[in-house]
Amino acid sequence: MPAIRARPPGRYLKIQEVPILRIGVIGFGYWGPNLVRNFAEAKGGKVVAMADLSAQKCTAFERRYPGIRTTTDPRELINAADVDAVVIATPVRTHFELAFAAIEAGKHVMVEKPMTETVEQALRLVDAAARRGVTLMVDHTFVYTGAVRKIRSLVESGELGDVYYYDSTRINLGLFQHDVDVIWDLAVHDLAILDYVVGEKATAVSATGMAHIPGHVENVAYLTAYMGSGMIAHVNVNWLSPVKIRHTMVGGSRKMVVYDDLEPSEKLKIYDKGITLTDDPERISQMLVGYRTGDMLAPQIVGREALAVEAEHFIDCVTNSKTPITDGACGLRIVELCEAATKSMKMRGHPVEIVSR
Ligand SMILES: NC(=O)c1ccc[n+]([C@@H]2O[C@H](COP(=O)([O-])OP(=O)(O)OC[C@H]3O[C@@H](n4cnc5c(N)ncnc54)[C@H](O)[C@@H]3O)[C@@H](O)[C@H]2O)c1
Known part of the structure; x- marks a missing residue:
């Protein structure tokens, strides 16, 4: 009988490491749960944390996603070392402050529509994202x-x-x-x-x-x-x-x-x-x-579902340095x-x- 030769290690069964984008979501009110669900299911991404000022919303989240941590302090999420990207689904008046802080912390950002309350704030976000070399995308859901x-x-x-x-x-x-x-x-x-x-x-x-x-x-x-x-x-x-x-x-x-x-x-x-x-x-x-x-x-x-397409598009843009359709x-x-x-x-x-x- 011919001898069975051992495969050289790694030659036939090469396991490729797929990068996973670690996502933190801020805001779990009406729209936030849709984003969490779609990002949790999206290829190449993983929701690792959620922040909402309301402790009640945090408890509701924990019941639905046991094992994913929550906080009532969005700064804690923004500055967490294990968060690569921040998705913001809070009231419009808070978009600029949260998105700006996330960009300055070196995180990629997807923010709800409308991106900001003023043109001046929008210009500052675009400028900050370019300066920090991070992806900035806005959720214009219907486009997807x-x-x-x-x-x-x-x-x-x-x-x-x-x-x-x-x-x-x-x-x-x-x-x-x-x-x-x-x-x-x-x-x-x-x-x-x-x-x-x-x-x-x-x-x-x-x-x-x-x-x-x-x-x-x-x-x-x-x-x-x-x-x-x-x-x-x-x-x-x-x-x-x-x-x-x-x-x-x-x-x-x-x-x-x-x-x-x-x-x-x-x-x-x-x-x-x-x-x-x-x-x-x-x-x-x-x-x-x-x-x-x-x-x-x-x-x-x-x-x-548009948000499923959009979540994967955001992850793809961040992972492969592409410009989002709704940048x-x-x-x-x-x-x-x-x-x-x-x-x-x-x-x-x-x-x-x-x-x-
Ligand atoms: N793309 C769409 O089709 C679509 C649909 C609905 C809403 N939206 C957008 O989503 C955003 C949120 O709308 P919503 O209807 O879910 O509002 P909402 O009031 O139902 O929920 C907002 C949540 O954010 C929390 N929050 C408020 N300030 C915060 C802060 N500074 N840090 C952390 N958490 C904070 C609140 O506790 C609340 O749970 C808005 O920008 C809105 O325009 C988009």
Whole structure:
């Protein structure tokens, strides 16, 4: 019988060490648990700690994730040697302070939308992250949905033609926020989608809104953004609506798309409809605009939870030194629009120009 030769050690069974990003989450209120769940399940990542000012929230977390430590002091988490990245899901007024402290401690940061309360704070975060060489990403959740990614590919491939307008309604009987108005709470989603889908920065913003509860922020608002290309965007947001609507239309010169986020299966419908302009001088005075009505297609879209895609994207960006789709610069652009909208609202809709940087 031939002798069985021993394998040289490590030659056939090479076990590769996969780096694991150790994540600390700050804030376990309404949205934080979604982030914890997705980061706990994400490839290449591991939640090692959670901080919330509320001891009750810490206890609730410990019941759900036994073995993962908690603290009521976010500084303790930020400065922990075994935390590589910090995910922040606290009220907007706390974003800057926590994110800045984490960046200064050399941690990678993913912060909830809107990134900060002011443009000045956003600029400081972007600058600090670049200086410290860490990843800064903002959670613009909708950008990571299959539907929004599909809309972007329709725009990018030219299937929609020139984009003429973006029209969105995001209304419901919603939770009244204390520190941010309805634009900074809800319109942020649309502005982030718009930023991702058309890739063009607005040149001016006009907004109107009203606060119906004395001493509170605006609970209904209408925002218009003007783009250099001639495209216009309109966003209707409302916390005081009897019905919930999440409806967006993107109209192009070739096709138009309707996105209804509440539709369980056919969230996107692409209409092959539009107008044609005649260049026949004989007919120009009779009928300048002709109508074209073709088929409607409801494409298959990826149904994976956006936060799962996003958590893995953050880990991939940190691990492989990539720039996130929704990086600090993107967070800054959205904060710029919100700040301009706030100024405009004070002037009953007078347009506010966006400075180009
Ligand atoms: N991406 C989305 O779709 C989405 C949805 C909802 C909320 N959000 C964002 O998530 C953030 C949190 O919103 P929420 O609705 O979960 O708020 P929330 O009030 O329900 O929860 C916030 C939690 O943070 C804790 N907290 C407050 N200050 C803290 C601090 N300095 N240090 C540690 N913990 C602190 C509070 O005790 C609370 O448990 C906001 O920025 C909001 O805009 C995003």
